[in-house]
Amino acid sequence: MSKRGLAIVGIGEVPTLRNPERTRWDILLDVCIEAVRDAGIDKNQIGAVISNNPMAQPSMQNDMSLGKIPEVMGLEGCRDIAICNAGGASTTNCLRLAEQHIESGQADFVLVPHTTVQSDIPPQALINFFATAPLDKQFEYPYGVTFNGSMGLITQRYMYETGATEEQLAAVTVALRAWGALDPLSIFYGKPITLDDVMNSRMISTPLKAKECNLLADGGGAMVVTSHEIAKEMGDKAVYKRGHGTRFMSATPFMREDVFHRKAYRESSQDALAQAGLSIHDMDLRQIYGAYPYTQCSALEGYGVCEEGQGASLWADGRCGPGGDLPCTTMGDATGRGHSGSGVSMAFYLDTVRQLRGQAGERQVENCEHAILTTSGGSVMNTCTTVFGRAPQ
């Protein structure tokens, strides 16, 4: 049997919350069991566990790195485990490695889990983590640069070059929160906000306001993946990877020539779309994990959905939010969902599966056949773009 290709056939997820009573292992076990049951397979058919690294949580990281998951869960068919860390792009690396296990014949089914609890970590420690892990400890950290500050610097330049206004960028967050308000898995479920709410929220680091910055939270999710051949026998639950492209820029934001990542979005999406034999205009849904509003705009410019500099006006005109003709980021991104560490990317993949299966409830994109998804790690060090379809090639 051909072992080529990657398909997602099972998903499990818990709501994004701030609740330190819900432990990392509780989340992990719940999402793994749900994903295996959703796939409709036996637990002992899992041939490998490739975990998303839980950043800033060293004890859980050790458990995942050194094999606790198959042991605790009794995965008797598991041949090996691994952990992938690329910050927000970790899930993407898990899928790449899972595909290798499947293609090499070592696993028919791979379990890809994530769990994160940030609500039990002191706020000062989290500010420190996000100011030191993805930023430069010699030339940025001594100046008091925070992650929000770093993204404020890029947003300011984006507004200068494109003429996008603070109101237009605030409209991005309003739309993301509108998606989140319709999503029972979002920390903001049932809590939409207005343009005034964003504009009147506290200024954190100009031009970014409190509502445009991420609420650090807890969450987790898991996928069961397999080959296209096996997935085809599993019916409608399968969602197929059709193409993938990736570009690296830089670890440190000020080192980046491609400041808004447009070139990286363009080239990675062109590679992914070419493999899929599809065009950006064939995409029914665009899922962009950038965590800050300017990325929702520059990604559309890079993808070629609009001209450079026009991304913010698409959001401000209501075209990307609920009811719009260019639905984007129905997952809500970190600002509309809550930021579950490296698991934000996991939530993006799971939401894409729901959309392609027609299981996205009030957020369902009509006739969703194809979706494009970009994840990024660190301070947007890279753009990892994947095209998924309801059908295999």
Next chain:
Amino acid sequence: MSEYKKPLPEIQPYSQAFWDGTKQHKLLVQHCNSCDANIFYPRRDCPKCWSQDLGWIEASGKATVYTYSVTLEGVEEMFVEDLPIILAWIDLPEGIRMHANLVECNPEDVHIGMEVEVVFKDVTDEVTLPFFRPVK
């Protein structure tokens, strides 16, 4: 001076000359003697050609603001006394971009393209950080 509570730069063996320079109130830029690249931040090997024949040139200290952000909250405790902090990316005519905060400047007066010049703060007996201020 020994009271300084904020993080100091994690100085590397190959960036020591940069920090020795700031201590003498000179802004040094690493320079590759093989391919003529100016390099920031300092490395062991030239990132363009991997030459280890690297030296230093003294920058004029004049520069322009590529972008900025005024941080009002959300910093670690030791930075609270500095708020508002004017973060900036600074373009040097030597062809490099660096991060450095702006000082001696009202936050509302900052703009992209503003001409600035380097100014040094001796934050401890050992370490001097470069900042930039508007050219008068």
